[in-house]
Amino acid sequence: MQAVLKARPAAGFDLGDVAQPRPGAGEVLLRVAAASVCGTDVHLYDWNPWAQLRVHPPRVVGHEMCGEVVAWGDGVRSPAVGTRVAVESHIVCGHCEECRRGDYHVCENTRILGVDVDGAFASHVALPAANVWPVGGNVSPQVAAAMEPFGNAVHACSYGDLAGRRVVVFGCGPIGCAAIAVARVQGASRVIAVDRNDYRLHLAERMGAHSVVRASETPVDDDVRRAAGGDIDCALEMSGSSVAVASATRLVRPGGWISLLGIGDGPDVIDLSNDVVMKGLALYGVVGRKLPSTWERTTAYVRDGVIDVAALITHSFPMSDVDSAIALIKSGQCGKVTLTPPD
Numbered sequence: 001m002q003a004v005l006k007a008r009p010a011a012g013f014d015l016g017d018v019a020q021p022r023p024g025a026g027e028v029l030l031r032v033a034a035a036s037v038c039g040t041d042v043h044l045y046d047w048n049p050w051a052q053l054r055v056h057p058p059r060v061v062g063h064e065m066c067g068e069v070v071a072w073g074d075g076v077r078s079p080a081v082g083t084r085v086a087v088e089s090h091i092v093c094g095h096c097e098e099c100r101r102g103d104y105h106v107c108e109n110t111r112i113l114g115v116d117v118d119g120a121f122a123s124h125v126a127l128p129a130a131n132v133w134p135v136g137g138n139v140s141p142q143v144a145a146a147m148e149p150f151g152n153a154v155h156a157c158s159y160g161d162l163a164g165r166r167v168v169v170f171g172c173g174p175i176g177c178a179a180i181a182v183a184r185v186q187g188a189s190r191v192i193a194v195d196r197n198d199y200r201l202h203l204a205e206r207m208g209a210h211s212v213v214r215a216s217e218t219p220v221d222d223d224v225r226r227a228a229g230g231d232i233d234c235a236l237e238m239s240g241s242s243v244a245v246a247s248a249t250r251l252v253r254p255g256g257w258i259s260l261l262g263i264g265d266g267p268d269v270i271d272l273s274n275d276v277v278m279k280g281l282a283l284y285g286v287v288g289r290k291l292p293s294t295w296e297r298t299t300a301y302v303r304d305g306v307i308d309v310a311a312l313i314t315h316s317f318p319m320s321d322v323d324s325a326i327a328l329i330k331s332g333q334c335g336k337v338t339l340t341p342p343d
Ligand SMILES: [Zn+2]
Pocket: 038, 039, 040, 063, 064, 149
């Protein structure tokens, strides 16, 4: 089958022919219906230091996908062949201490699809039946593929109650924009979006931000306070910018909370004593999705049309043109970018 590969330890992806996977015990074989491209894929493409340490080429890349079940491995009893499914990209071990506690999202042996095992940018993929999530035929393959990053936003918003709260979202990529929509649905009274990029601020408005603030080299604290019209109860940090993290800790009122999803390239400089300890702030690190609670909520939002996830998807390319998809993402002039698999 055709697949997008990290074929060698260098920048770029290659299109290659690889053997179609067979479902092992406990696995299902999926025919890929749609995939979407993540910032992680850009790191793999660029072969950044994280990718160099983590990935062992050759590897079929890609982890955000929707598929149709076409075969079962030994011991699998569901979902039925023909079922359309979204995919949880984190394959957990089920026996480490975290898994035994039910905290699967922080499994210490997590393997990520398209990073540690062969992934989704191909015509077929085999993965544990526990990692597929039926979505129903009314959810489009593109939207179902985007449920994985959308679930990150749902997870980020789940730490505390957002009803009637003032919320600031730093970073308006697809996950930040999704978080804006989730915060609105959860009843936030005011959602302020911060980004450097006008395209993304537009998308943030479209997803329901009450006001947008253009980030610059200097902190945006005063602009955010003004736009919020009062104290900020919660910050959702999706940018990875150390300037944004510090802003968030200053802006959020005593007793409030911050969900941190963005991963920075440099050390963070925050005034822990004054801006976290003395304010009694809660900082919550968002990794993956909680299993299964995040997926249940994400599915409800998508299936019942509560949130228009399709509005987050702005471009689509054939999988063979993944280079163009990556270039567009790097330009910042897009929301979620999807890929159509080879026949
Ligand atoms: Zn991703």
